[in-house]
Amino acid sequence: MRWKGFIPFLVLIGIVCVVSILFMDRWIEGGIEKTGEAIVGAKVEMDGLHFNLFNLSVEWDRFQVTDPKNTMQNLIEIGRTDFNMRSAALLRKWFVIEEITVADVRSGTERAYDGALPPKKQEAEESDEPGMLDHLKDQLQREIDQLPVMQLSSSDLTQKLNVDSLVQMADLKVLDRVDSLKTDLNQTSDEWNRFLSDFHPEEELKMIRDNITSIDPKGIKTVPELVAALGKVQSAQSTMQNLKETVDLKYREAHDDFDRFSYYPQHIDRWINEDYQRILQKAKLPDLSAQNIGKRLFGQEMVNRIQTWIDYYALIQKIIPEKKEKPEKEERPRLEGQTIHFADRHGWPSFLIEHLLLSGQTGSSDEQPGFVMQGEASGITSQPWIYGKPTVIDLRGARGEQRSLRITGSFDHTTTAIRDSIAFALQNIPLQNMAIAETPYLPSSISRGWADVNAFTRIAEGYFEMQIHVNGRDVAFGFESFEADNVLSQAIQKILAGLNRIDIQTNLYVRDAVVDFRLTSNLDQVVSNELKKMGSQALAEAETRIRQRIDQLSRDRITDLEHLLTQNQVAVLGPIDQYKKQSDAIRTLIDEKLQEVQADINQRQQGEAGDLQERAKSLLEDLFNQ
Amino acid sequence: MFILKLLSKLLKALQSADSPNQLAWGFALGAILGLTPLWNLHNILIILLIFILKVNLSSALFSLILFSLIAWIFDPLFHTLGFALLVQLPFLQSLWNLLYNAPVLSLSRFNDTIVMGSLFCSLILLVPNFLLFRWMVVLYRRTWNESVKKWRLAKILKSSKAVRFYQKVKFLGGK
Structure with missing residues (x-):
């Protein structure tokens, strides 16, 4: 043992302790800033942090979180704050704060310099895989971007609608289909014509009929001759049976083949209808019953607000993470490990503000x-x-005497199935500053008005629901860029100018990555009723013209097809029907002849038997009389 | 400069009267310091052992630097190993829970994958490292010592000429 070694060891430990105490504040500051930047994606700065090792208190002079969307502005700025940490927890490296009072919180304060992270650092912070919320944000923007251009020119409907070019563009399928049907009919008819050119049962039928007709049982004198005639009839019956089977089979086949074509009128009607619908789609005739006026006017603004809200919620999700069944292995920078947390018997998480x-x-x-x-x-x-209780927030705000705001929320991440809900209520907010999209046929601003806004959001695993209800009153629209260039747009201006309340209901549902976004308003109902009245006639005319054009184009071919079908039916089914008729008649004739001959034979046999009986009787009488 | 000084000390240590065991233990304990992240609770114990046990300090220091480089190379392996030990082996969970809830011990960052993986590796390698280094010291002293002593570089290093030369040059530079 080298006991003297204790001295340099203690000196070394002493130096480490002194350095740690000297730089501890800076290290804690750095740690908080780094963690915050990872969550927010922009600079997080803490000024004047001081950690008192003896009473375990922390205080700072200023805490700024940059708004990642506007890096010259702070998302939140907090002034001087101090709080105490639980010592027993700190000994286990858990930061448990029982109570903290944060006063003088401000948002939107100007920054002295840009709070954007350096590009490399920013890329590292933003390298997360896009999740449900990112998908939702993109989908919402697409919903607005993909709104069709509003068409309100009544003259466009009647004058500029070039039916011929639309028909050409649409490439009518009914014409090709009728042609295809015609080809099929020709091929079928050709096959039957080839068959009929080789199939001539007339001679054979005539011969059988002649043979049968020539047999007259009355003219035959003896029974053996009659039996021979019966054999002849039976032979003819057998021959006829074979021939009839062939004729019957061909009769059925021919009728089946041509029956197939008899259903074509139904097909053609369906094809015409399909073409008609396709042309209507290409024509993009406005559906005046659903102009989506609310969505056009307020959609972008609503989407912007929802997207901002989603960004805040994403931040909350990072601060209050979801539970995972088992920790997942993370990609991390070299020499930086992943911290694995275990169950804590005190119920203290690694960070907690009670x-x-x-x-x-x-x-x-x-x-x-x-x-x-x-x-x-x-x-x-x-x-x-680990904490086992949801995070609960309850914030109230007021501005002047009339305006008020309340935000309540519960974020339950205590199990793997998260259950979050947030309610938001704003009262008496002015609508003058509410941005509305510039659309040629709609108002471009709100010059006056007040509104109450109630929003409710519920989030669970794979599920997102948001409902926003805006109830505006005493509203006046501004029509600075309004294009009142036709009867319809003038009508809209009149209707909207007369409205003094707006009612907007936004519903957003996401389930299994399927987004359903609906924005309805009382404006839609009022305006569409009026437009329907005015536009329905013009629309009906346009639709009729398209229908007529399709009918006109397809009529000749259909008539041609009808004619061809009749012609071929006569040519093919005529002879076959005739053969069928003849063979049936001869078959009947044979059956009758057979019965006639058989009956004659029976009659004669009975007569001969009676004669023999009489003769036997007289012979016996003669014998006994002798 | 520091490396030259260290090499010089290492050469002196190899040729000194210190036993191969002292040198080898210095290497083996220095390897733990080098392989694991330095600012950790367990390393206080290792440093204490280095100071109070009669191990060679130069070999420990040399080993610390050498194994710090090796640790950088094997960092992904340590992360994987640490993750497996902390997460994927159910029978160890109760031990980790106990440590996690113990005051002060939870400050050791044992629940960091790199700390756990590297500490586990370095402890597993402690005895093999000791045996390997002892064998190398013995081999060096038996086979190479005399030849190395004659090398010009070794003489320079041993006499610390390079060190003195560096000091002169430094002063001439006015810094």
Whole structure:
């Protein structure tokens, strides 16, 4: 043992301790900033942090979180704050804060310099796989981008609708199909004509009929001759049977073949209808019953708000992560390990704020205070499944005497099946600043109005539901870029100018990655009723013209087909029907002749038997008389 | 400069009166410091052992530097191994739970995959490292020592001429 070795060891440990104490604040600051940046994706800065090792208290002068969408602005800025940590937990490297009061929280404050992360760092922070929320954001934007251009020109419907070019573009399928039917008919007829050219049973039928007709039982004197005639009839019957079977078979086949074509009118009607629908689609005739006016006017604004909300929710999800059945192996930078957490017997997660009291304002300065907010949150933790209780927030805000805001939420990540819900209620917000999309035939601004907004969101595993209801009153629209160039658009202007309340209902559902976004408003109903009245006649005319053009184009070919079918039916079925008729008649004739001959034979046999009896009787009488 | 100084010390140690065991234990314990992340609780114990046991400090320091480089190469292996030990072996879960809930011990970062993987490897390799290094020291002293002593580089290093030369050059540079 080298006992003197204790001295340099203690010196070394002492140096490490001193350095640690000297730089601890900077290390904690760095750690918090790094973690925050990983969550937010923009700079997170903490100024003047001081950790007191003796009473385990932390205090900072300023905490800024950059808005990742506008890096010259802060998402949140918090002033001087101090709190204590639970010592027993800290000994296990868990940061448990029983209660923290955060005052003077502001949002939207200007930054002195850009808070964007360096590109490399930003790429590393944003390298996550896109999830349900990213898919939802993209899908929502597509819903708005893919709204068809609004058509309101009544003259367009009647004058500019070039039916011929539409028909050409649509490439009528009915014509090809009728041609194909005709080819099929010709081929079938050809096959039957070839058969009929080789099949001539007339001679044979005539011979059999002549043979049968020539047999007259009355003219035959003896029974043996009659039996011979019977044999002749039976032979003819056998020959006829074979011939009839062939004729019957061909009769059935020919009729089956041609019956197939008899259903063509139904097919043609269906084909014409399909072509008609396709042309209507290409014509893009406006469906005046669903102009989606609410979606056009407020859709983009709603989508923007929902997307912003989704970004905030994504942040919350990062702060309060989901439970995983088992930790998954993560990709991480070299020499940086992955921390695995285990069950804790104290119920302490690695980070927990049991109770947070919050106050501040949504505005960036005292001149523009926005909503003055206060509220509380509980159970903010990095491991809710260990803490075992959901995170609950309740914030209230007011601006002046009339406007109010309330946000309540519950984020239950205590099990692998997350259950989050957030409710949002805003009252008496002005609508003047509400952005609405510039559309030629719709108003471009709201010049006056107030609204109450109620929103509710529920999120579970693979499920997302959001309902937003905006109830606006005393509304006046501005028509600065309105194109009142025809009767319909003038009518819209009149209708909207007369409306003083708006009612917008937004429903968004996502289940198994299928997004269903609906935005309805009272504007749609009112406007579409009016448009329907005015536009229905023009639309009906356009639709009739398309229908007529298809009928006209297909009529000649259909007539041609009908004519060909009749012609071929006569040519093929005529002889076969005749053969069938003849063979049936001869068959009947043979059957009758057979019965006639058989009856004659029976009659004569009975007569001969009577004669023999009489003769035997007289011979016996003669014998006894002698 | 530091490397030259270290090589010089290592050469001196190899030719000193220190036993092969002292040198080999220095290497083996230094390997633990080098393979595992340095700022960890367990390394305080290793440093204490290096200081109070009669192991060669130069060989420990040399080993620390050498194995730090090796650790960088084997980092993905340590991560995989650490993850397997901490997550994929159910029979160890109760042990980890116990450590996780123990005061101070939970500060050891044992639940970090790199710390766990590298510590496990270095502990497994402790005895083999010791035996290997002892064999190498013995082999060196028996076979190479005399030849190396005659090398010009070895003489320079041993006499610390290079070190002195560097100091002169440094002063001449005015820094």
